[in-house]
Amino acid sequence: MSLNTILGATELGLIFAIMSLGIYITFKILNFPDLTVDGSFTLGCVVSGIFAINHHPFLGILFATLAGCFAGMMTGFLHTKMKVQYILAGIITMTGLYSINLKIGGSKPNFSLYGFETIFSHFRNFLSSTLHISNEVILKNHKLILLLLILIIVTTLLYLFFKTQSGLAIRATGNNEEMVRASSINTDAMKIAGLALANAFVGLCASIYTQHQMFYDISQGIGMMVVGLTSIIVGESIFGKRTLLNSFISLSLGAILYRLLLSYALSLGMDPNDWKLLCASLVAIVISFPTVKTYIQKRQKRAKAKGGSKSC
Amino acid sequence: MLDVENLSITFHAGTVNEKKALDNVSLHLDDGDFITIIGSNGAGKSTLLNCISGTYENDEGYIVLDGKEIQFMKEHKRAKMIGRLFQDPLKGSAPDMTIEENLGLAYRRGNSKNNLYERFLKIGLTKDEKEFMKEKISQLDLGLEERLSTKVGLLSGGQRQALTLMMSTINTPTLLLLDEHTAALDPKTAKKVMEITDHIVQDNKITTIMITHNIQQALAYGNRMVVMSEGKILMEFNKEEKEKLSVEEVMKIYHNKSTQDLSDKMILD
Numbered sequence: 001m002s003l004n005t006i007l008g009a010t011e012l013g014l015i016f017a018i019m020s021l022g023i024y025i026t027f028k029i030l031n032f033p034d035l036t037v038d039g040s041f042t043l044g045c046v047v048s049g050i051f052a053i054n055h056h057p058f059l060g061i062l063f064a065t066l067a068g069c070f071a072g073m074m075t076g077f078l079h080t081k082m083k084v085q086y087i088l089a090g091i092i093t094m095t096g097l098y099s100i101n102l103k104i105g106g107s108k109p110n111f112s113l114y115g116f117e118t119i120f121s122h123f124r125n126f127l128s129s130t131l132h133i134s135n136e137v138i139l140k141n142h143k144l145i146l147l148l149l150i151l152i153i154v155t156t157l158l159y160l161f162f163k164t165q166s167g168l169a170i171r172a173t174g175n176n177e178e179m180v181r182a183s184s185i186n187t188d189a190m191k192i193a194g195l196a197l198a199n200a201f202v203g204l205c206a207s208i209y210t211q212h213q214m215f216y217d218i219s220q221g222i223g224m225m226v227v228g229l230t231s232i233i234v235g236e237s238i239f240g241k242r243t244l245l246n247s248f249i250s251l252s253l254g255a256i257l258y259r260l261l262l263s264y265a266l267s268l269g270m271d272p273n274d275w276k277l278l279c280a281s282l283v284a285i286v287i288s289f290p291t292v293k294t295y296i297q298k299r300q301k302r303a304k305a306k307g308g309s310k311s312c
Numbered sequence: 313m314l315d316v317e318n319l320s321i322t323f324h325a326g327t328v329n330e331k332k333a334l335d336n337v338s339l340h341l342d343d344g345d346f347i348t349i350i351g352s353n354g355a356g357k358s359t360l361l362n363c364i365s366g367t368y369e370n371d372e373g374y375i376v377l378d379g380k381e382i383q384f385m386k387e388h389k390r391a392k393m394i395g396r397l398f399q400d401p402l403k404g405s406a407p408d409m410t411i412e413e414n415l416g417l418a419y420r421r422g423n424s425k426n427n428l429y430e431r432f433l434k435i436g437l438t439k440d441e442k443e444f445m446k447e448k449i450s451q452l453d454l455g456l457e458e459r460l461s462t463k464v465g466l467l468s469g470g471q472r473q474a475l476t477l478m479m480s481t482i483n484t485p486t487l488l489l490l491d492e493h494t495a496a497l498d499p500k501t502a503k504k505v506m507e508i509t510d511h512i513v514q515d516n517k518i519t520t521i522m523i524t525h526n527i528q529q530a531l532a533y534g535n536r537m538v539v540m541s542e543g544k545i546l547m548e549f550n551k552e553e554k555e556k557l558s559v560e561e562v563m564k565i566y567h568n569k570s571t572q573d574l575s576d577k578m579i580l581d
Contacts, residue, residue, distance in 0.1 A: 160435060163435045163436055164432065164433050164434060164435050165416075165417070165420050165430075165431055165432050165433065165434060166432045166433065168409070168413055168416065168417050169417060171406070171408070171409060171413075172406040172409060172414075172417055175406035175407060175408050175409060176402075176403070176404075176405065176406045176407065178398075178403050178404075179403065179404050179405055179406055179476075180406075180417075181387055181388050181391060182391050182395075182396050182404065182480065183391065183417055183418050183479070184388050184389065184390075184391035184392040185388060185417075186386075186388050187388070
């Protein structure tokens, strides 16, 4: 792999780390496997792309984040107030979003941002003309720098949020709903807020992704939930999950590692179409690992006991 | 203080499983009353508590707490006035959060003096609040004050129940509901948690209803005792009557009740 490939993969990893943070909120903190992600990701992409085409890339980021937020609230509303099962609530929102995404995109399933200004080109101009930086290395890696800045800022904000009373209430809702209700907190509101926040992160990630790739496609969101899960699982099992901050850093590193592995596999000549199968298998194996382990241990114990009784 | 008037609730109405869990129950508590409720399984004790706290909405009758009609109020809104403990010691606290975070959540949210910023966005606890919590939790005498940043999931059942007790009384509630809160603990721990409960209730003069299957406990604590059976209040004893009662006599009430049921059934057959 060339240095350029590695840097490119790292950039994508930094972008997807933001999405993994969002999925961490639903999957780990709220204990709510949220399938809205596949829809809200594409929503973020198309909103950001349309704004960029209309020369407002920054507004695109803002509105894509808000759009993701609304998508999450929709799922939350369906689940808590309408009593739709959580998996189904996510699927319903995701399915509905497909049509909405097509509408927003002007009935076009894909378009290119080539030749339009993005947050990255603005940032490069800002570095060279406002800060008068002429260092080639910095200017060349302006995307990496901007992404790193964004990730550090959002991770810090999210970490601080989970230390506030509202954040604690959301964490407790995923942990022990009954206790939260007994502490006179509206658990429905906490779930909706958590889903809104999570999908806002997904929307933010998607909006940056589109402007980074200079391209939008209606199928960009497919399988994003599993991508996020893989990053979380890989990250936490390698880099630990002792505290919340530890988990946040782990899943960011996991997202980068995920992209590096993908690039590496592709450079070895793997068919890109096989990648999703590999990821899905990895997630299934890692999640079922503890069960399989106890099963094997039990078998061994039984075999031992049998052997022991024979020798008696 | 608390007025429960003609409370009725039927589960699975209109099906073969129809069960009238509460049948015209009326109960009055004065300020500072500590009532114990005994009765066999299915007598409606827990249903009564669940109706008062808002887990179930009663079909008929009304509940007045502190002059406010609360039977249509949502559960989490009632929780501002009502503290609750369940039999399962794991139900009352969040295992993945620390002792301090659990206590902080209970303390901040229930305290209506706090403004929006303090209730929603303020990060962590102030030094004064930390001291206050340390002092509160040291009353439990379990050594938890040194382990404020320990995750609650690592505590024993007894410790968790004591912590839950602290959480639900840290802002003195108008009413405290205890649903067999020592039943899942070993005898020694149960005794200790019960003593702490009595201590807290007496010190803060909290109006309390306690369900128990332990007749001795029901006789030893509180100033009134209620016996429930089949969704009705069978008997009530005031402080003097209760003091004269023995465990055997209470057992006899149970026994009489069950033989009476039997003879009723035989007549029907």
